[in-house]
Amino acid sequence: MKKIVLLAFATILMMVSCTNRQKTPQFKENPDMEYRTLGSTGLRVGVIGLGCGGFDEIDSTASRELVTYALDHGMNYMDLYDANPKVRSNIGYGLGDRRAEMIIQGHIGCWWNGDSYERTRDVEKCKIGFEDLLERLHTDYIDVGMIHIVDKMEEWQEIQGSPYLQYVQDLKAQGKIKHIGLSSHNAEVALAIAKSGLVEVIMFSLNPAFDRVQSDKNPWTFGGGDRLLDAEKSPLKIALTRDQCFAYVMAKPCVKVALCSIDSASKVDEYLHYLKATDEEKDYNSALSKQTAQNDMDKGACTYCNHCMPCSAGIPIAKVNELLDKAEKEGLTAELKAKYDSLPHHAGECTHCGACLSRCPFGVDIPTQMDRAKEVFGK
Numbered sequence: 001m002k003k004i005v006l007l008a009f010a011t012i013l014m015m016v017s018c019t020n021r022q023k024t025p026q027f028k029e030n031p032d033m034e035y036r037t038l039g040s041t042g043l044r045v046g047v048i049g050l051g052c053g054g055f056d057e058i059d060s061t062a063s064r065e066l067v068t069y070a071l072d073h074g075m076n077y078m079d080l081y082d083a084n085p086k087v088r089s090n091i092g093y094g095l096g097d098r099r100a101e102m103i104i105q106g107h108i109g110c111w112w113n114g115d116s117y118e119r120t121r122d123v124e125k126c127k128i129g130f131e132d133l134l135e136r137l138h139t140d141y142i143d144v145g146m147i148h149i150v151d152k153m154e155e156w157q158e159i160q161g162s163p164y165l166q167y168v169q170d171l172k173a174q175g176k177i178k179h180i181g182l183s184s185h186n187a188e189v190a191l192a193i194a195k196s197g198l199v200e201v202i203m204f205s206l207n208p209a210f211d212r213v214q215s216d217k218n219p220w221t222f223g224g225g226d227r228l229l230d231a232e233k234s235p236l237k238i239a240l241t242r243d244q245c246f247a248y249v250m251a252k253p254c255v256k257v258a259l260c261s262i263d264s265a266s267k268v269d270e271y272l273h274y275l276k277a278t279d280e281e282k283d284y285n286s287a288l289s290k291q292t293a294q295n296d297m298d299k300g301a302c303t304y305c306n307h308c309m310p311c312s313a314g315i316p317i318a319k320v321n322e323l324l325d326k327a328e329k330e331g332l333t334a335e336l337k338a339k340y341d342s343l344p345h346h347a348g349e350c351t352h353c354g355a356c357l358s359r360c361p362f363g364v365d366i367p368t369q370m371d372r373a374k375e376v377f378g379k
């Protein structure tokens with residue numbers, strides 16, 4: 001392992017080794033942003049980047065505003081794992097003629113099965129998913145092509161020498177991806193992969209609550225970063241600030257960029273505040289030292305990542321969980337109820353088949369969540 005760099009904000013992080021040819025992004029560093037070099041890729045990345053979670057519910061106009069504002073403020077790295085055609089198209093529109101300014105991390109092994117996102121190692125499906133990504137982003141290359149989610153050692157072993165890995169390496173040889181990366185939620189697996197030297201970038205979850213207990217209790221790290229800002233929801237039972245969360249993540253030398261789910265241009269400044277925060281505002285150690293409770297550590301919390309899809313009953317699990325969390329936090333409003341009612345399938349249709357459970361990297365008890373949602377929303 002030559003070098004490790006990480007990329008994270010309560011959910012995500014990366015590592016890097018080796019060198020590669022690359023198309024130099026047409027991006028000028030913004031004096032208000034902090035930049036780090038993404039390992040031996042040589043790419044200069046703003047420490048605050050964009051995840052794609054925030055694009056889930058916004059239209060093309062709002063996507064354009066968000067991407068434009070982010071680029072104008074020095075955010076030049078984004079992750080796009082979502083296979084939802086609408087999200088991809090909106091991001092493509094959002095990038096407009098500025099695609100070359102954004103370093104894009106796209107995932108190989110996720111595709112849209114006509115109804116929902118699906119994780120796959122089937123090369124034909126991977127091709128469909130990857131070509132669709134290029135087309136919707138109006139581009140002929142992806143800066144970092146990610147091997148999508150490897151959370152088990154056996155899976156990593158299966159990938160070695162597989163047609164799937166050959167496909168990823170062929171994409172690199174063809175220049176369709178400039179660097180190979182990988183996403184994982186399992187520290188042991190991620191470390192083994194980093195040591196292999198096969199990938200240049202690893203995206204990984206970081207969370208100041210769960211990182212502290214995960215190793216001996218559970219092989220998973222957890223997402224759900226926004227809960228850390230709410231004392232009632234956080235397993236730490238104290239509310240951290242965004243600045244403290246960023247400081248926690250960025251204090252790790254291997255972390256190069258934190259990816260944030262932001263759903264409007266008007267919210268970007270809340271995240272950028274970290275760049276001008278005082279040492280006192282960034283002091284997470286004092287806050288963490290006040291932590292008194294660590295209950296709920298062994299329960300998974302939904303990050304709305306969609307990795308559990310497809311549901312055998314067609315339930316949009318992430319959306320149900322998101323609406324449930326909002327209803328439990330803010331009360332059941334007419335707006336939330338209307339959003340829930342408009343979903344194509346509802347939690348009450350859950351058959352408890354358990355098919356989704358092994359696909360959730362965060363250990364969420366999905367059938368129980370569906371039962372709770374049925375109770376709250378009435379169907």
Ligand code: SF4
Nearest residue numbers: 311350351353354356
């Ligand atoms: S347990 Fe319920 S939510 Fe999970 S796949 Fe089966 S029907 Fe869908």
Ligand code: SF4
Nearest residue numbers: 302303305306308360
């Ligand atoms: S239940 Fe798990 S896999 Fe599904 S959206 Fe939530 S965190 Fe992601």
